[in-house]
Amino acid sequence: MENALEKAKVTLPIHGFLNLKEFEIPKGEALVQAILDLKKEKNAIILAHYYQTADIQVISDFLGDSLQLAREAKNTDADMIVFCGVHFMAEAAKILNPTKKVVLPDLQAGCSLADGCSGEGLREMRAKHPNALIATYINCNAETKAESDIIVTSSNAEVIIESLPKDRPIIFAPDKNLGKYLSKKTGREMILWDGSCIVHEAFSMERIAKQLAENPGAKLIAHPESETAVLDLAHFIGSTSALLSYVENDDCQKFIVATEEGILHEMKKRAPQKELIPALVFDESCNCSECFYMKRNTLEKLYLCMKYELPEITMNEELRLKALKPIEAMLEMSKSIK
Template identity: 40%
Template sequence: MDITKEIQKLKEEKNAIVVAHNYQNKDIQEIADFVGDSFYLSKICAQRQEKMIIFCGVYFMAETTKILSPHKKILLPEINAGCSLANMITADDVDRLKEEYPDYSIVCYINSPASVKAKSDVICTSSNAIKIVRNIPNNKIIFLPDRNLGLFVKRNVPEKDIVLWDGFCFTHSKIKKDDALKAKSDHPDALLLVHPECREEVIELADFVGSTKQIIDFVISSPAKEFIIGTEIGILHSLKNLNPEKRFYILSQRMICPEMKKTILTSVREALLHEKYEINVDENVLEGAQRALIKMLKIG
């Protein structure tokens, strides 16, 4: 049997859905029931009736889904699919920050471990980070773990004292000003759209800065016909499907996340067939992380 048909058959037998992040391989996106950014997918999974979720992404995303759907079975097809950014901070680091800055509120980017979320005051996404920081009552903020996103927030909310954790995404941070200038020179009629995890020197050259969903929405509504895309290359699949009449150029061919590309069709089939690998979150951690996520929904 064709592997995609086998996956479909297994989904029906197991009462399962497959969700895939925008950065996944094209063939994974095509067999998924839903494609999007991590928090969107976690919310969709919480709303669905299916009790088994195959999350094609990286570890922290599956954890977030478990936090929002604690009574469902969340499976990560590639258990070693991690995130360089999320791995740059621990719960112990947060404890030390609280001791050093006792009067500061901690705003934690969703790209982080569940144990870090649980010790934070509120979570944010790349879409709502500015709004969260602006709306939180405290004027003293610790923003973690992404320094580049934190700098972007700091520039847009200058009235607040923001302390940054020095973490970064390898895929976005490797792109420099010269890469952006070359892309703009090669495609002078194209708009440059970048993710806020990029370096500040790249963001300053952009025509638009936003999350994966915000980039997709911008392209759909824009009258422009050509775009340079400054985020992980996997997003091109959705952009091209939704905008067949427009042209897209990746900012750099190096914008590939090796962790996102670990998931392949056989991984998904094995996850469904053998129900592996199940993601669980300690109950105390889960409760703390839920609290921080609920606060994000209230103020963001």
């Protein structure tokens, strides 16, 4: 086992826990109990996004969207933050907690938005528009955050965009669909980075329109990362947490849900009497809207990452401080948002 651990320490910075057969991992309820024991032993907190698998959501200490998780990461008194989400989320937790250990079950839990936007690219856009403010969606890496004036999430983006000086142009990155939606909502024209989420872009307007026709009385709810054609069909558009609240509180009894399918677990808990139908995607061989990256995290990897405290998120202090400034600006401007 020591040989396996030493091998893991060498390969983890790139690959994470790939060959799980090299490790002794408890099964079933024993695995869940082992994770709970490790959490107590190491004074750790498990933060999980709504798009994680149900078994991870159930075992987490805090379940939330990007804004909620950023707040929880900033305020925790745990010694170790175990982030069940994607890489940019764990990075944000480290930016906010330089003295705490932050671990991620799988380093390859990335994000198509984050991968498609670079700090260098934002610097080039700023050079072309020197008077512009850069508002960047939290779905980006630390280098991109460091080049931004303020960070936004889908929960607070509208409030923040509306509050920015009217005499300054806005560069919005990296999600063009969210940017288009915000421009329409706020009336602010923005210079958009050409990026998108592979999950939300996969929804098919034609197949969803057919779903609506086949389910009279159903309401379509959609995340603003979806394409405009899908948003135009939606009865309600909102962040992950807003979609949850809408389903829980609206009188409608049937919803077609256009966001990552992991949210359905929490929706069913909050509104067990309501019918929830996943919105259909373009690929007719697959009707699910699953994020491959989010689902890289598993209970087995969660156990190993807590036991060995790897893979650990580390960061250059100069970069961390630069990336911290726009995140703190976001948190300050978002205090009124639940």
